[in-house]
Amino acid sequence: MVKNNMILKMFLDLIALIIVSFPLLAIKLWASPYERGFFYDDSSLALPYKDQTISEALLAGLGFALMVATILIVEIIRGVKGKSVRDKYLCGSEIPGWVWESYTAIGVFTFGAACQQLIVTVAKYVIGRLRPHFYDLCVPVPTSMEQVERDLGYVQNFTCTGPLANHNTMLDMRLSFPSAHSGFAMYCAIFFIMYIQVKAKWRGSKLMRHVAQFIVFLAAWYVGLSRVTDHMHHWSDVAVGFAAGAAFAIMTFVYIYKPKKYLARDSYETERTSQPEFLPRPVLMRT
Numbered sequence: 001m002v003k004n005n006m007i008l009k010m011f012l013d014l015i016a017l018i019i020v021s022f023p024l025l026a027i028k029l030w031a032s033p034y035e036r037g038f039f040y041d042d043s044s045l046a047l048p049y050k051d052q053t054i055s056e057a058l059l060a061g062l063g064f065a066l067m068v069a070t071i072l073i074v075e076i077i078r079g080v081k082g083k084s085v086r087d088k089y090l091c092g093s094e095i096p097g098w099v100w101e102s103y104t105a106i107g108v109f110t111f112g113a114a115c116q117q118l119i120v121t122v123a124k125y126v127i128g129r130l131r132p133h134f135y136d137l138c139v140p141v142p143t144s145m146e147q148v149e150r151d152l153g154y155v156q157n158f159t160c161t162g163p164l165a166n167h168n169t170m171l172d173m174r175l176s177f178p179s180a181h182s183g184f185a186m187y188c189a190i191f192f193i194m195y196i197q198v199k200a201k202w203r204g205s206k207l208m209r210h211v212a213q214f215i216v217f218l219a220a221w222y223v224g225l226s227r228v229t230d231h232m233h234h235w236s237d238v239a240v241g242f243a244a245g246a247a248f249a250i251m252t253f254v255y256i257y258k259p260k261k262y263l264a265r266d267s268y269e270t271e272r273t274s275q276p277e278f279l280p281r282p283v284l285m286r287t
Contacts, residue, residue: 017110033125036130040154045133054181067192084096105195108257109191116249120178128174129175129176132176137162139162140155140158177237179237187249189245193213
């Protein structure tokens with residue numbers, strides 16, 4: 001029965017991840033963003049087009065690699081110290097407790113990341129905000145100047161004449177708000193910070209853990225700033241992306257990963273090992 005429950009749990013976890021991931025894939029493959037217009041004299045859309053410093057694939061690879069490596073290292077160390085869960089049995093094979101703990105942590109992190117990216121992507125396609133390099137990339141020509149004058153400079157119908165204007169660049173041009181790069185980077189950073197705060201305990205140094213947390217947070221901060229300096233996003237896009245990523249990381253860690261059980265277990269272990277290992281001296285009996 002225990003074996004069947006574990007297999008069922010893993011199967012349901014996979015189904016839950018597919019349920020969240022499929023809409024994200026479907027939106028990117030088949031959806032079209034809202035075709036928002038622009039004001040003819042909007043200087044916030046007049047920045048030059050630049051190649052991005054950090055690509056989406058690079059960020060995703062680094063983010064997942066960081067978390068998977070961190071979780072495996074921490075759980076292996078906890079397993080060696082006897083702080084992991086008991087070994088599991090699956091299909092007749094014994095699975096070390098640290099493997100199951102790693103599976104749980106990586107699964108929760110991946111699920112939260114998929115939810116966070118789905119929310120951000122839906123907002124991108126519903127809002128359809130133009131990127132700061134819109135003029136330079138599109139070189140828009142209004143269909144009717146008379147209509148522009150009647151709408152007080154607002155252009156709704158136009159044609160892109162820029163040399164780099166094609167279907168893919170024009171679709172991506174409308175996906176400025178919010179910043180998915182900033183959201184994912186901050187999600188990884190906050191999840192990392194909370195994870196090692198709860199599960200990575202090292203008595204050798206008081207500050208080394210916090211240095212690692214600060215470095216990862218600084219890296220996420222740099223990702224967001226690079227999106228502004230690369231003219232890929234407005235500052236408000238990055239701010240909302242940071243907020244969404246941090247919020248999803250906190251909710252995922254607190255309400256799905258549920259760190260209280262690990263804090264309680266570590267507290268019990270500390271209390272048990274801190275007790276003296278010697279017996280009190282016996283009281284001399286009167287003769």
